[in-house]
Each structure stands twice: as C-alpha cells, then as structure tokens.
Amino acid sequence: MLLHHCTWPEVEAHLKRSTGIIVPIGSTEQHGPNGLLGTDALCAEVVARGVGEAVDALVAPCVAVGMAQHHLGFPGTMTLRPATLIAVVRDMVLSLARHGFERFYFVNGHGGNIATVTAAFSEVYADLSLARDGRAQRGVRCRLKNWWDGPAIKALSGELFGAAEGSHATPSEVSLTQFAFPETIKRAAMTPDIAPKGPIYDALDYRRRFADGRIGSNPALASPEAGKRLYEAAVAEVAEDYRQFLAED
Numbered sequence: 001m002l003l004h005h006c007t008w009p010e011v012e013a014h015l016k017r018s019t020g021i022i023v024p025i026g027s028t029e030q031h032g033p034n035g036l037l038g039t040d041a042l043c044a045e046v047v048a049r050g051v052g053e054a055v056d057a058l059v060a061p062c063v064a065v066g067m068a069q070h071h072l073g074f075p076g077t078m079t080l081r082p083a084t085l086i087a088v089v090r091d092m093v094l095s096l097a098r099h100g101f102e103r104f105y106f107v108n109g110h111g112g113n114i115a116t117v118t119a120a121f122s123e124v125y126a127d128l129s130l131a132r133d134g135r136a137q138r139g140v141r142c143r144l145k146n147w148w149d150g151p152a153i154k155a156l157s158g159e160l161f162g163a164a165e166g167s168h169a170t171p172s173e174v175s176l177t178q179f180a181f182p183e184t185i186k187r188a189a190m191t192p193d194i195a196p197k198g199p200i201y202d203a204l205d206y207r208r209r210f211a212d213g214r215i216g217s218n219p220a221l222a223s224p225e226a227g228k229r230l231y232e233a234a235v236a237e238v239a240e241d242y243r244q245f246l247a248e249d
C-alpha cells in the first residue's frame with residue numbers, strides 16, 4: 001500500500017497493525033548510453049512496491065534525487081549535497097516517527113547514497129538519544145537495504161551477466177527498468193563492450209575516466225526477460241530481510 005495513495009484514517013488504522021514502513025531511495029543520474037536517468041530511483045521504487053505488496057507494508061514516496069555529484073558531468077544528472085540528503089532523510093524519518101512509525105526500511109538503488117544515508121540514520125539516533133522529553137523511549141530503528149547486493153540477487157546477476165555486470169550502469173539495473181517500463185527501452189552502441197573500472201572522485205574526473213558513463217559494465221546485454229527474473233528474486237530477498245527487520249529483538 002502506498003502511503004501517498006492512503007488517507008490519514010487509513011494510515012492511522014495501519015499503524016495499529018504495524019509500525020514499519022518502507023522508503024525507496026534512489027538517484028537521478030546518468031546511467032550510460034542506454035540506461036535511464038531515473039534507473040536507481042525507478043529500481044528502488046519498483047522493488048519497494050513489490051515488497052510492500054508481499055509483506056503488507058506501507059511504502060513511502062521515493063526519494064528520487066540522491067548523492068550523485070560525481071555524475072554531474074553528464075546532462076540530466078541531479079544531486080543533493082551529502083548534508084542536504086542527510087537533512088531530507090532525517091526530516092522524513094522524524095516526521096513519520098511522530099505518528100508512531102518505528103521501523104524505517106530504506107530500499108536503496110544507488111551505491112553513492114550509502115555513506116550519506118547511514119550518516120542520516122546516526123543523526124536520527126542522535127536526535128532521539130539527546131532528547132530529554134521521552135522520545136528516546138521510542139524504538140526507532142533504521143535499516144538501509146541495497147536491492148542488488150543480497151546473496152540471491154548477486155548470484156543471479158552473476159549467472160546472467162558474469163564479468164559484464166560491472167558497478168555502474170549495470171545490465172541488471174537496466175534490465176529491471178526494461179522489465180518495469182518496457183516503453184522506455186533504448187538501444188545504443190557501446191565501445192568497448194565492457195567499460196573500464198577505476199576510482200570515483202569529482203564530476204570532471206569521472207567523465208575523463210568513464211567517457212560514456214559506465215563503470216565496468218556492459219548494459220547492452222540488458223533485457224526485460226532478465227529484468228523479470230531479477231525483480232522476482234529481489235522482491236523475495238528484500239521481503240525476507242524486511243520481515244527479519246520487523247521481528248528483530
């Protein structure tokens with residue numbers, strides 16, 4: 001159930017059943033010659049919605065712009081500074097905690113968000129720990145789950161794409177968007193087949209190292225059929241992780 005498709009009495013009733021909520025978080029950034037700018041946000045949202053249906057959880061609106069400064073050398077990319085993203089995540093969590101939500105499960109679509117979102121969780125805990133009015137008694141817990149890096153999904157990505165999976169503009173994430181949004185499928189020539197690898201610094205350096213935006217990947221191998229398998233595996237794996245998170249002592 002999508003939070004933004006609910007009325008407030010529906011949310012109030014849901015809170016009596018569960019205090020967990022799923023928050024998809026991604027990025028709006030270049031994804032190579034055939035990947036959509038929204039790939040990370042779309043993947044996070046699609047997986048989060050699937051998990052929400054599987055476990056009867058509310059799914060919050062997607063945080064669709066993330067920490068992507070290194071992709072700004074490519075048109076269309078948007079970023080939040082780390083400090084801004086920390087503030088966004090913190091305010092979203094504290095807004096929902098005010099209503100009684102306690103377990104915040106972020107389904108992440110972008111590796112570049114991990115450090116910043118983890119820092120945002122520390123800010124939330126600091127708010128609660130420093131409060132003197134009893135809010136600290138609340139059992140607020142936050143977890144970040146990358147949809148692509150559980151053992152089952154990694155095994156499937158390896159089986160499907162092997163060394164062509166790479167780390168940015170991967171055939172797995174492009175496949176997932178092709179499955180979810182077949183009307184958006186793009187074709188593009190890419191040379192070499194598998195893109196170079198290397199470190200990430202700022203936007204100018206990134207574009208110099210990775211001319212077409214990819215890192216270590218060959219997303220020309222992407223297909224909606226692969227995307228369907230990845231979707232089903234990711235929803236199953238992430239749903240199980242969500243159940244464990246809610247059941248945690």
Ligand code: NI
Nearest residue numbers: 039040169173
């Ligand atoms: Ni991505």
